[in-house]
Amino acid sequence: MSRNGIVAAVLAVCMAGVAAAQDIRIVKQGTGKSDIDLSGLQAASGQGGALKQVVRDDLMRSGYFNVVSGGAAITVRGKCAVDGAARIDADVANAAGGTRYFTRAYDEPSATWRRAAHRLADDIVKAVKGKPGMASTRIALIGAPGGRKNLYVCDADGQGMAQLTRDDKPCMTPGWTPDMRQIYYMSYHGGYADIYSVDLGSRTRKKVSNFPGINTGPSVAPNGRQLALVLSRDGNAELYVMDLGSSRVQRLTSTAQATEACPTWSPDSSRLAYVSDRSGSPQVYVMTAAGGAAKRLTFRGSENVSPDWGPDGRLVYSSRRGGRYQACILNPATGEETQLTSSGADYEEPSWAPDGRHIVCAKTQGYHSDLYILDTLGDPEVRLTTMQGDWYSPAWSPR
Amino acid sequence: MHRYVALRFLVLTMTMAVFVSGCSGKKKNAGMATNTDVLPAGDTEYAMSERFEDGERVTDVTFENVAFGYNQYIIEAQEASKIEAVSQYMTQNTNVRLIAEGHCDERGSREYNVALGENRAQAVRAALISYGIDGARIQTRSYGEERPLDPAHNESAWSANRRVEFALYR
Numbered sequence: 001m002s003r004n005g006i007v008a009a010v011l012a013v014c015m016a017g018v019a020a021a022q023d024i025r026i027v028k029q030g031t032g033k034s035d036i037d038l039s040g041l042q043a044a045s046g047q048g049g050a051l052k053q054v055v056r057d058d059l060m061r062s063g064y065f066n067v068v069s070g071g072a073a074i075t076v077r078g079k080c081a082v083d084g085a086a087r088i089d090a091d092v093a094n095a096a097g098g099t100r101y102f103t104r105a106y107d108e109p110s111a112t113w114r115r116a117a118h119r120l121a122d123d124i125v126k127a128v129k130g131k132p133g134m135a136s137t138r139i140a141l142i143g144a145p146g147g148r149k150n151l152y153v154c155d156a157d158g159q160g161m162a163q164l165t166r167d168d169k170p171c172m173t174p175g176w177t178p179d180m181r182q183i184y185y186m187s188y189h190g191g192y193a194d195i196y197s198v199d200l201g202s203r204t205r206k207k208v209s210n211f212p213g214i215n216t217g218p219s220v221a222p223n224g225r226q227l228a229l230v231l232s233r234d235g236n237a238e239l240y241v242m243d244l245g246s247s248r249v250q251r252l253t254s255t256a257q258a259t260e261a262c263p264t265w266s267p268d269s270s271r272l273a274y275v276s277d278r279s280g281s282p283q284v285y286v287m288t289a290a291g292g293a294a295k296r297l298t299f300r301g302s303e304n305v306s307p308d309w310g311p312d313g314r315l316v317y318s319s320r321r322g323g324r325y326q327a328c329i330l331n332p333a334t335g336e337e338t339q340l341t342s343s344g345a346d347y348e349e350p351s352w353a354p355d356g357r358h359i360v361c362a363k364t365q366g367y368h369s370d371l372y373i374l375d376t377l378g379d380p381e382v383r384l385t386t387m388q389g390d391w392y393s394p395a396w397s398p399r
Numbered sequence: 400m401h402r403y404v405a406l407r408f409l410v411l412t413m414t415m416a417v418f419v420s421g422c423s424g425k426k427k428n429a430g431m432a433t434n435t436d437v438l439p440a441g442d443t444e445y446a447m448s449e450r451f452e453d454g455e456r457v458t459d460v461t462f463e464n465v466a467f468g469y470n471q472y473i474i475e476a477q478e479a480s481k482i483e484a485v486s487q488y489m490t491q492n493t494n495v496r497l498i499a500e501g502h503c504d505e506r507g508s509r510e511y512n513v514a515l516g517e518n519r520a521q522a523v524r525a526a527l528i529s530y531g532i533d534g535a536r537i538q539t540r541s542y543g544e545e546r547p548l549d550p551a552h553n554e555s556a557w558s559a560n561r562r563v564e565f566a567l568y569r
Contacts, residue, residue, distance in 0.1 A: 170545040173510050186513075192450070192540055193513055212447035213539050214517040217510055230514055232539065235445025235521055237514040259472070261514040275511055281470065282511050303470075305508035318508065325507075348508065367552055393509065 034128065036065045040077035041090070047082035047113075054114050055080070055088075057157065058121030058135040063357060063379050064128070073097065074128060086113035090120050092127060101127040114159060125355075134355040138397040140174035140183050141371060145389035151185055151198065156353070156396075158371075158384040164198050165189075165205070173349075174395045177220050183395075184208065184218040184227065195229060209242065209249075217262055220244075221269040222398070226289065228263035228272055239263055239274055241289060252291040264309045265289070273297065273307045273315055273332075284317055286332065297332055304328070310352035311398075316340075316359050318348045327361055327374060340374055341381075347374075351396045360384065362392035445525055448535055451496060457567035460488065464548075464562040465523055470507070471561075472518040474526055482523055485565050486530035498566040499523045501541040502548070504557035509544060516541035523563045540566075 038056055043049035055076075059065040073096040078089040086108045092101040104123065106116040115136065122133030137156045142149060148168040154161040164183070165171070171187035177197075184197045195209040195218045209215040213232030220227055227242040231249065239253040239260040253260050258278035265272060273286045276294065284298040284307045298304035301319035308316050319328040319339070325346040329338045340359070341347045350361040353373075363372040363381075369392045371384040385391040463481045465474065474482070489495055501516030501523075520539035528534045549556035 170542070172513075186510075188542075188545070193517075193543075210450075212450050213521070214513055214541050216513050232514075232517045232521060232541075233447055235447065235525065237517050237521075259511065259514045259518045261511040262508065275508070277470065277511075277515075282508070303507060305511050320507075349510075 035068045035072035036074045037072035039069045042079045044081035048080040051080040054117035086116040088116050132355045134353045140395040142393040172393045178224045186216050219263045221265045223269040306349050308351050312356040316350040353396045360394040454568040462565040467561040482526045496536045500564040503544045504560045505544045513543035516543045
C-alpha cells in the first residue's frame with residue numbers, strides 16, 4: 001500500500017470513528033442542571049442526617065440538580081427528624097428571584113421513613129423544573145441469587161428490596177397494573193410458561209393464562225382493562241389481547257411461519273408495539289390493539305427486541321449492533337432514532353421511568369447481569385443492584 | 400407409511416430443498432424466505448387440546464435432539480430422520496404421548512427466546528402430525544434459554560443448546 005493509501009486508510013478509520021460518535025450523540029432536550037443549597041435543611045439527629053442524605057441523593061439522581069453548600073439561588077430550609085416516625089419540614093425558595101415554591105411537611109411511619117425524602121425530592125423537581133420526578137417510584141425485577149429465580153420489587157434507588165415469590169423457578173417480564181396494586185409476570189411455577197398476577201397488598205398470586213403451549217409477554221394496558229400476551233395454542237406463537245374482565249382472548253396476528261413476542265402498549269392503549277421475526281430477524285412492529293396491518297418500525301441493527309413504549313410516546317428497545325445489544329430510542333411519530341449506549345456490554349430489557357427521562361435495563365458484562373439506570377439527557381449510568389447473582393427483567397412502575 | 404403429508408411440513412421441506420441447494424453458505428438469509436404467511440388465517444389444524452398429565456416418563460428408549468440454526472425454527476433436511484424415528488416409535492406404541500421441549504441458546508431476548516423455542520417445538524409437532532401421529536398425543540413446552548444443555552459461552556455450546564428434546568410419557 002502506498003504512503004498516500006495508508007494516510008487515506010487512517011483518515012477513513014478516523015472519519016468512521018467520527019461518524020460513529022455522531023451517531024450516538026445525545027440530544028440535550030431539557031434545561032441544564034440547577035444548583036440547589038441544602039445547608040439550611042437541619043438534621044435533628046443521626047437518623048435525621050440519613051433522611052437528609054436521601055433528599056440529597058434523590059435530587060442528584062433526578063438529573064435536574066447539583067447539590068451545593070451555599071451560593072445557590074435555590075434553597076431548601078427546614079428540618080429532617082426521625083423520632084420513631086419520620087418528619088421533614090421543608091421551605092423551598094429561590095431567594096434571588098424572590099420566589100417561594102412551597103412550604104410543606106412530610107410525615108411517614110418508621111417502616112417507610114425514606115419515603116418522606118422521596119416525596120420532598122419529587123415535589124422539588126415538579127415545582128422548580130415543572131417535570132415529574134421518579135424518587136417515589138418502584139421497580140419490579142427478577143433476581144437469581146444462588147441461581148434461584150424469583151420476582152422482587154425495590155424502590156427507584158435500589159433500596160427496600162422485597163422478594164415476592166419463593167418458586168426458585170425461571171420467571172421473567174414483570175409488568176405493573178396502572179393502579180400499581182398488581183404485578184403480572186411469566187413463570188414456570190406450574191411447569192409450563194404461564195402468566196400469573198401477584199397482588200402486592202394481600203401478597204396472593206392468581207393464574208391468569210395457562211393455555212396449552214406458551215403464555216408469555218404479559219403487558220397490562222394503561223387503561224387497566226386489557227392484557228397483551230403471546231400464546232401458541234393454535235400451533236404457533238401469536239399475539240393476543242385478553243379482556244381482563246371476561247378473560248376472553250382475541251388473536252391479533254396470523255403469521256404461521258413467524259414468532260411474535262414482547263408486546264407493549266401505547267400510552268393511550270390504542271396500539272401495540274411488539275417483536276416479530278416475519279422478515280427473517282426479530283424486529284419491532286406496531287399495529288392497532290384491534291388487529292389489522294402490521295407496520296415495521298425498526299430497520300437498523302440485526303435484531304431489535306424488548307420494546308417498551310414510554311409515557312411521552314417514545315419507544316426504547318434493545319438493538320443488536322456490532323454483536324452487542326445496545327439501548328436505542330425511537331420516536332415513532334418522527335422516525336428519529338437515537339442509540340443511547342455504546343459500550344462493550346449488552347443492554348437488554350429496557351423499561352422507561354415515569355419521568356420520561358430515565359430508563360432501567362439489564363446490563364450484562366462478563367456473563368453477569370445487574371440493573372442499571374440510563375439517562376436520556378446524558379448523565380452517566382448508575383448501577384441499581386449490587387447483590388450476588390444475576391438481576392434482570394426490570395419494569396419501572398407507572399407512577 | 401407417510402401417505403398423509405400436511406401442507407405445512409410439505410412447504411417447509413420444499414423451501415428447505417431450495418435453500419439447501421441454492422445458498423448453503425447463508426442459512427440465515429435462506430430462512431427469511433420461509434418466514435412468510437403460507438397458511439390461511441384462522442388455520443386450526445395444529446391447535447392443541449388441553450394439557451395432559453405427564454404420566455410415567457419413558458426411559459428405556461432415547462431419541463436424538465433436533466438441532467436448529469441461530470434464530471431459526473425451520474427443520475433442516477438432515478434433522479428430519481430424528482423426527483421420523485420418533486414417529487415410528489409412537490406409531491408402534493400407541494399409548495405413548497410426547498411433550499416436545501424447545502430450547503434456545505443464551506443470546507438475544509430472554510422473552511423472544513421462549514417464543515422461538517416454542518416455535519421449534521411446534522415445528523417438530525407439525526412434522527410428526529404430517530407423519531400421521533395424532534396431534535392430541537403431542538404437546539409442546541418451551542424453556543427458551545433457561546435450561547442450557549451446555550452452560551459454556553461459545554459456538555459449540557450454543558449449537559448444542561438450540562434444540563428440541565423428546566420427552567415421551569406412557
